[in-house]
Amino acid sequence: MAEDISNVIDLQDIRVTFKNSGKDLKAVDDVNLKIKKGDIYGIIGYSGAGKSTLVRVINLLQQPSEGKVIVNGQDLRELKPVKLREARQKIGMIFQHFNLMKSRTVLGNVEYPLLGKKISKQERQEKALTLLKRVGLEEYANTYPQRLSGGQKQRVAIARALATEPEVLISDEATSALDPKTTKAILELLKKLNDELGLTIVLITHEMQVIKSICHNVAVMDEGRIIERGTVAKVFTDPQEKLTTDFVETSTNVKAAIDRITATINVEDLPDNQELVYFNFIGNATKQSILSELSQTYHVAENILFANIDQIDGENVGYMIAIIEGELVPFNKALEDLRPHGVKTQILSGVPVKGDEA
Amino acid sequence: MLQKLIPNVLQMKGEFVQATWETLYMTFGSAIIAAVLGLLLGVCLVITQPGGILEDGLTYSVLDKITNLLRSIPFIILLAVISPLTQFLIGTTVGTTASLVPLIVGIFPFYARQVQNALLDVDHGVIEAAQSMGSSPTEIIFRVYLREGLADILRVSIVTVISLIGLTTMAGAIGSGGLGDVAISIGYARFENDVTFVAMIIILILVFAVQIIGDLIVKAVEHNE
Ligand SMILES: Nc1ncnc2c1ncn2[C@@H]1O[C@H](COP(=O)(O)OP(=O)(O)OP(=O)(O)O)[C@@H](O)[C@H]1O
Numbered sequence A: 001m002a003e004d005i006s007n008v009i010d011l012q013d014i015r016v017t018f019k020n021s022g023k024d025l026k027a028v029d030d031v032n033l034k035i036k037k038g039d040i041y042g043i044i045g046y047s048g049a050g051k052s053t054l055v056r057v058i059n060l061l062q063q064p065s066e067g068k069v070i071v072n073g074q075d076l077r078e079l080k081p082v083k084l085r086e087a088r089q090k091i092g093m094i095f096q097h098f099n100l101m102k103s104r105t106v107l108g109n110v111e112y113p114l115l116g117k118k119i120s121k122q123e124r125q126e127k128a129l130t131l132l133k134r135v136g137l138e139e140y141a142n143t144y145p146q147r148l149s150g151g152q153k154q155r156v157a158i159a160r161a162l163a164t165e166p167e168v169l170i171s172d173e174a175t176s177a178l179d180p181k182t183t184k185a186i187l188e189l190l191k192k193l194n195d196e197l198g199l200t201i202v203l204i205t206h207e208m209q210v211i212k213s214i215c216h217n218v219a220v221m222d223e224g225r226i227i228e229r230g231t232v233a234k235v236f237t238d239p240q241e242k243l244t245t246d247f248v249e250t251s252t253n254v255k256a257a258i259d260r261i262t263a264t265i266n267v268e269d270l271p272d273n274q275e276l277v278y279f280n281f282i283g284n285a286t287k288q289s290i291l292s293e294l295s296q297t298y299h300v301a302e303n304i305l306f307a308n309i310d311q312i313d314g315e316n317v318g319y320m321i322a323i324i325e326g327e328l329v330p331f332n333k334a335l336e337d338l339r340p341h342g343v344k345t346q347i348l349s350g351v352p353v354k355g356d357e358a
Numbered sequence B: 001m002l003q004k005l006i007p008n009v010l011q012m013k014g015e016f017v018q019a020t021w022e023t024l025y026m027t028f029g030s031a032i033i034a035a036v037l038g039l040l041l042g043v044c045l046v047i048t049q050p051g052g053i054l055e056d057g058l059t060y061s062v063l064d065k066i067t068n069l070l071r072s073i074p075f076i077i078l079l080a081v082i083s084p085l086t087q088f089l090i091g092t093t094v095g096t097t098a099s100l101v102p103l104i105v106g107i108f109p110f111y112a113r114q115v116q117n118a119l120l121d122v123d124h125g126v127i128e129a130a131q132s133m134g135s136s137p138t139e140i141i142f143r144v145y146l147r148e149g150l151a152d153i154l155r156v157s158i159v160t161v162i163s164l165i166g167l168t169t170m171a172g173a174i175g176s177g178g179l180g181d182v183a184i185s186i187g188y189a190r191f192e193n194d195v196t197f198v199a200m201i202i203i204l205i206l207v208f209a210v211q212i213i214g215d216l217i218v219k220a221v222e223h224n225e
C-alpha cells in the first residue's frame, strides 16, 4: 500500500466534475501530483483554474469523481469516516478568510482541534499557549478574533492548524487578503515552520511573487489541468507555456516594462541598425560584463531602458531591455551562442524570434 | 379614582393574577418543548440541505415540506384539528395544560425555520475549517453551529416567545384560561371594557419584559465576540 514514503501526498489521476445546470464542468481534469516530505510546493493559476478544488481533494473536503488520494501513505478514499477524520488531523489547512470562530477567544480557537482529545483542560491550554508563542501572539490569548488585524488572524489560524501536529499544511490563498508587508511576514513564518518542523506545505496562490519567495517546486494550473511543473528556478527561468511566461513576466515587472517601452517607442520605426532586445541572465551569467564585452567586440552601443535582478531559490536572475545600435547581424549570432551559458535573448523588434508572440 | 376607572377589574383581582400565571405557564411551558423540537428540526434542516454537512436531499425535502405545511395551518383551526392528539397525550382537550399541545405544534415549525436561518448565517468557511480539523458532524453541530449561532438563536427565540404570548390568547377558544380568555370571554362578552383593556396592558408588559430581558442576554453573549 504505502509505496513511496518520501511522497507525503500522492494524487493519482484525479478528476473532479461538477454538474452546473445540467452541464458538466471539469474543475480538475486528470491531475497527477506527488509532493515530497518537507517540500514547499506552490500551485499557481488564474481564478477558476481549479486550484482550490484540487487541494480540497487532498483532505477529501472535496470527493474526487475519479482517482486515488494517498496522503501519509494512506489511501484516504478507502478509509471509514472515523479514520478519515483522524487522517484529516494530520493535514492542516489555512484559508484566505482565516475562518476563525468569533465566539471563542484566540486561545479557544487554538484549543478547538484538541477538544476531542483525551487530555486535561490544563494540558490543552498549555499546548495552545505554546502554539500561540510560536506564532508570536501569546499576549492576545484572551482576546476575541474580531479585535485582531488580518495578519494576526492568519497567525492564529496557523497556530490552530498546527495543534494536531500535522505532517502537511495546505494554504489556500492564505495571504491574498493581506498587504505586501504582512504577506511577507506570514510567508516567513511558513518558511520557519517548514525549516523547524519539517512541515510539508502546499501553497495556492495567483501571485508568482509568493511562489518565488518560499516555494521549492511549483505547478501551474489552467482549466483543471497542470500545464507545467518543476523546480521554481527551472520554471522561472525557462517557462515553457505561454501562461507560465505571463506569470513570470508579471512578477518580474518585465511584462509591464515591455508594454511601457513599446507604447512609447514604435519598434517598427527603429532604423535598420537598431533593435530592441530583451536579455535574461541566469546564474553567474548575471555579470553585466558579458554584454560590455560583446559590445566592444562587435562595436555596438547599448541603451538600457529597463533592468532588474531577482533571487530565485538562491540563484540570481537578471532581466534587461535595451536598444542595441551597430552591426546587428554578427552581434545577434554571438547572442545565440551565449544561450547555453544562461543568457537568453529575445529581439522585440524586427525579425520575430523563438517565443515571440507579439 | 381606580374604583371609577376600572371598577370591574377591582372586583376580580384574583382572576387576573391567576390568568397571568396561566398565560406565563402556557407561554413558557410550550416554549421549552417547542424549543427542543424546533432546534432539532432546524439543525436537521441545515445539515441535510444541499451543501450541508450531512447532505441528504430526500430527508431535507420531506422535513422542508412538513415545516411549510405545519406553518400554513391557521392557529385557530389547528386548535380544533389537533384535539385527538391532545386527547391522546393529555387525556383531555380543554384547559390550560391541554392548550400546550396546539401551542407547541403551532410554534415549533416557525421556530425551526428561524433557527435554520440563524444557523445558515454561520460562516460556511468556519464549518469547512472544522471539517478540515477532523471534527465529526456532531462536534460541528454542538461546537460550531450552535455556539457560533448562539446570539442569533437567542434573538429568534425572543421573537418566538413573543409570538407565543400572542397565540396563548387565542387558546382561550378551547377554554385554556389566561389573559386572552379573560379579555374575550369576560371583558368582551360582558361589555366590561376595563377588563379587556387591563388584560391587554398586562400582555404588553409581558411582551416588553421578554424583549428587554432577551436583549440583555443577547448583549451579554455578544459582548465577548
Ligand atoms: N461546489 C461547486 N459546485 C460547482 N462548481 C464548482 C464548485 N466548486 C468550484 N466550482 C467550479 O470549479 C471551477 C474551479 O474552481 P476553484 O474554486 O477550484 O478555482 P480556483 O482556482 O481556486 O479559483 P480562485 O483563484 O478564484 O479561488 C470554477 O469554475 C468553479 O466555478
Ligand SMILES: [Mg+2]
Pocket (backbone or CB within 6 Å): A051, A052, A053, A172, A173
Ligand atoms: Mg480558490
